[in-house]
Amino acid sequence: MSKKIDQSWLNESATFTRPVIREIQRAASEGIYDIRGFGAKRSIPTFDDLLFLGASVSRYPLEGYREKCDTRVTLGTRFAKKPIEISTPITIAGMSFGALSAQAKEALGRGATEVGTSTTTGDGGMTPEERQHSKILVYQYLPSRYGMNPDDLRKADAIEVVVGQGAKPGGGGMLLGQKISERVAQMRDLPQGIDQRSACRHPDWTGPDDLEIKIQELREITDWQVPIYVKVGATRTFFDVQLAVKAGADVVVVDGMQGGTAATQEVFIEHVGIPTLPATRLAVEALKGIDMHRKVQLIVSGGIRTGADVAKALAMGADAVSIGTAALIAMGDNSPEFENEYNELGTSAGYYDDYQDGKDPSGISTQDPELGRRLDPELAGRRVANYLRCLTLETQTLARAAGKTDVHNLEPEDMVALTIEASAMAKVPLAGTDWIPGVTHKF
Amino acid sequence: MNTFDLANESVRQLNQTLHSNQCKDAEIAVINPGGKHSIAVGAMVNCQVNIDGHVGYYCAGMNQQADIVINGNAGPGLAENMMSGTVRVKGNASQYCAATAHGGLLVVEGDAAARCGISMKGIDIVVQGSIGHMSAFMAQTGRLVVFGDAGDALGDSIYEARIYLQGQPKSLGSDCIEKPMNDEHKQELGELLARANSTGVDISNFRRYGSARELYNFKVDNLSAY
Numbered sequence: 226m227s228k229k230i231d232q233s234w235l236n237e238s239a240t241f242t243r244p245v246i247r248e249i250q251r252a253a254s255e256g257i258y259d260i261r262g263f264g265a266k267r268s269i270p271t272f273d274d275l276l277f278l279g280a281s282v283s284r285y286p287l288e289g290y291r292e293k294c295d296t297r298v299t300l301g302t303r304f305a306k307k308p309i310e311i312s313t314p315i316t317i318a319g320m321s322f323g324a325l326s327a328q329a330k331e332a333l334g335r336g337a338t339e340v341g342t343s344t345t346t347g348d349g350g351m352t353p354e355e356r357q358h359s360k361i362l363v364y365q366y367l368p369s370r371y372g373m374n375p376d377d378l379r380k381a382d383a384i385e386v387v388v389g390q391g392a393k394p395g396g397g398g399m400l401l402g403q404k405i406s407e408r409v410a411q412m413r414d415l416p417q418g419i420d421q422r423s424a425c426r427h428p429d430w431t432g433p434d435d436l437e438i439k440i441q442e443l444r445e446i447t448d449w450q451v452p453i454y455v456k457v458g459a460t461r462t463f464f465d466v467q468l469a470v471k472a473g474a475d476v477v478v479v480d481g482m483q484g485g486t487a488a489t490q491e492v493f494i495e496h497v498g499i500p501t502l503p504a505t506r507l508a509v510e511a512l513k514g515i516d517m518h519r520k521v522q523l524i525v526s527g528g529i530r531t532g533a534d535v536a537k538a539l540a541m542g543a544d545a546v547s548i549g550t551a552a553l554i555a556m557g558d559n560s561p562e563f564e565n566e567y568n569e570l571g572t573s574a575g576y577y578d579d580y581q582d583g584k585d586p587s588g589i590s591t592q593d594p595e596l597g598r599r600l601d602p603e604l605a606g607r608r609v610a611n612y613l614r615c616l617t618l619e620t621q622t623l624a625r626a627a628g629k630t631d632v633h634n635l636e637p638e639d640m641v642a643l644t645i646e647a648s649a650m651a652k653v654p655l656a657g658t659d660w661i662p663g664v665t666h667k668f
Numbered sequence: 669m670n671t672f673d674l675a676n677e678s679v680r681q682l683n684q685t686l687h688s689n690q691c692k693d694a695e696i697a698v699i700n701p702g703g704k705h706s707i708a709v710g711a712m713v714n715c716q717v718n719i720d721g722h723v724g725y726y727c728a729g730m731n732q733q734a735d736i737v738i739n740g741n742a743g744p745g746l747a748e749n750m751m752s753g754t755v756r757v758k759g760n761a762s763q764y765c766a767a768t769a770h771g772g773l774l775v776v777e778g779d780a781a782a783r784c785g786i787s788m789k790g791i792d793i794v795v796q797g798s799i800g801h802m803s804a805f806m807a808q809t810g811r812l813v814v815f816g817d818a819g820d821a822l823g824d825s826i827y828e829a830r831i832y833l834q835g836q837p838k839s840l841g842s843d844c845i846e847k848p849m850n851d852e853h854k855q856e857l858g859e860l861l862a863r864a865n866s867t868g869v870d871i872s873n874f875r876r877y878g879s880a881r882e883l884y885n886f887k888v889d890n891l892s893a894y
């Protein structure tokens with residue numbers, strides 16, 4: 226029998242919090258870093274730290290349901306003969322078959338197609354299911370080149386050269402052996418059941434001058450038909466964006482440090498890169514600096530959850546956003562309906578992040594055929610579509626309130642910052658002041 | 669025979685032709701390549717392409733079915749991600765030739781620089797000279813035959829690809845070991861040499877290298893090898 230203790234004596238350290246203590250104990254017992262999925266969990270400045278001003282005497286709003294507020298966007302207008310037209314500025318980010326089940330990939334394709342937007346392959350190649358169910362499919366060109374082949378390249382509606390990812394700029398991928406089913410192994414030309422390391426840099430080019438030649442090769446192979454995106458993790462964003470444009474990108478994708486992943490070292494997820502908020506501003510400044518804003522389109526991602534996030538990203542100058550984690554949640558990831566099974570795995574709905582493990586009870590981040598069958602691609606696709614519609618409506622609501630007939634007419638002047646940090650990062654004034662740290666000085 | 673003079677015609681025109689059925693079974697001559705990049709990339713049908721001179725980056729990239737001969741030297745990324753067909757370079761090849769290539773045959777009559785066959789996924793490569801460092805890095809499947817020597821860290825983190833080397837490796841990479849040459853391997857090597865039209869070498873001089881398969885699943889005790 227343990228003695229009853231007086232709770233008021235328990236004073237938790239702000240340095241050695243309970244999760245920190247738990248992690249030291251885990252490291253001491255296992256001797257290896259923690260690998261997990263999901264994105265950064267620490268608190269960072271986000272779009273939540275910005276507010277819209279809405280209408281006022283000098284700015285009149287549009288009628289909520291009556292007056293038109295356009296959401297369409299065309300991606301890849303610079304060089305491609307066939308740019309991509311999407312009806313909502315929210316796309317589905319690249320998530321690999323391997324990390325996700327075939328059912329989940331199909332569902333993402335169905336959902337995106339239903340609302341007229343694009344979805345993206347991932348590390349591991351293109352599956353026939355996702356091609357079939359995705360009207361607009363972006364094909365990722367990754368360092369591992371797993372499953373890369375010219376036939377699929379020509380089937381793609383756009384090509385995304387992945388230089389990095391927000392969760393791990395400078396890190397390669399890892400698909401642990403337990404997720405390497407026969408089909409995944411075959412697509413990647415590797416034996417079943419072994420850990421698959423994805424390289425952290427491309428095998429046949431290094432640096433911006435090579436990238437330019439590589440992009441030219443991809444265009445030659447695809448006869449200059451489809452747009453070529455370059456995706457970077459948010460780090461030295463200003464320079465990366467300008468270099469990607471110089472290398473010939475039609476579209477630049479910037480993924481903030483809080484962006485999701487299927488399997489990355491915790492230390493990487495939490496400690497490398499810059500948040501989506503400052504990255505968005507830097508990317509727009511970079512494009513404007515070379516007169517390429519709106520000529521090369523900008524997609525930002527990393528922690529996009531609501532229409533408010535979408536509207537704020539657009540107001541800062543992005544052309545579109547991309548979502549990963551939120552789309553998984555929309556399909557059923559972390560749903561309370563699996564609470565008992567989450568408990569079996571030592572976790573709880575709302576906390577599950579072991580996408581690397583392959584035991585996902587929702588059937589999303591798994592290659593176990595039994596678990597995969599639990600996800601009905603039609604139903605999950607419907608949920609993705611509903612969620613995307615909801616985000617679009619929310620974005621329009623905010624844009625109409627600011628009097629915009631197109632969501633892309635939102636601008637930084639429509640916003641203020643709640644914190645000094647966000648004000649400095651987004652370069653919009655602190656609410657109630659005309660002060661932007663580092664830009665204007667009032668004494 | 670179709671001739672493309674790249675001093676006057678563009679690489680675009682050449683590649684567009686290679687992507688159409690009109691060049692099926694045709695013979696295409698390319699002259700004055702002038703070290704240009706992306707020459708004869710994404711070829712899709714059975715045809716013979718003879719390039720007279722030196723080529724830049726990514727020549728014959730993602731080749732399918734075509735037989736491409738380069739009468740000169742090749743820049744970086746020759747035959748990258750090739751799927752099928754053959755590519756033969758009479759001179760030397762620069763870095764990462766046959767990177768991630770899935771199939772077909774690449775013959776380098778001279779030397780190949782660093783990272784030859786990096787991440788190869790099924791292609792067969794025959795280098796009649798020597799190869800540079802980090803060759804066959806993370807090589808997944810396929811065969812790499814080398815008449816000369818190999819630079820540092822040959823076959824680092826190799827998976828199921830097989831390396832046949834006549835000369836000496838400067839060093840072997842992590843998890844790459846020498847393996848016995850059984851009859852099966854001698855026969856395989858003989859077939860590869862025949863396919864490459866390589867004569868004048870004695871199969872019994874070759875040694876085989878491949879994966880020790882110790883790093884296939886992460887074990888903390890192997891930490892120093894990662």
Ligand SMILES: Cc1cc2nc3c(=O)[nH]c(=O)nc-3n(C[C@H](O)[C@H](O)[C@H](O)COP(=O)(O)O)c2cc1C
Nearest residue numbers: 318319320321347348484485486487527528549550
């Ligand atoms: C399960 C999962 C798998 C992913 N796989 C890839 C991938 O194969 N290639 C890639 O570039 N990014 C990959 N990502 C990152 C996403 O493309 C995207 O950058 C990120 O999810 C955006 O952040 P968000 O999750 O907060 O929306 C993956 C993300 C998740 C959650």
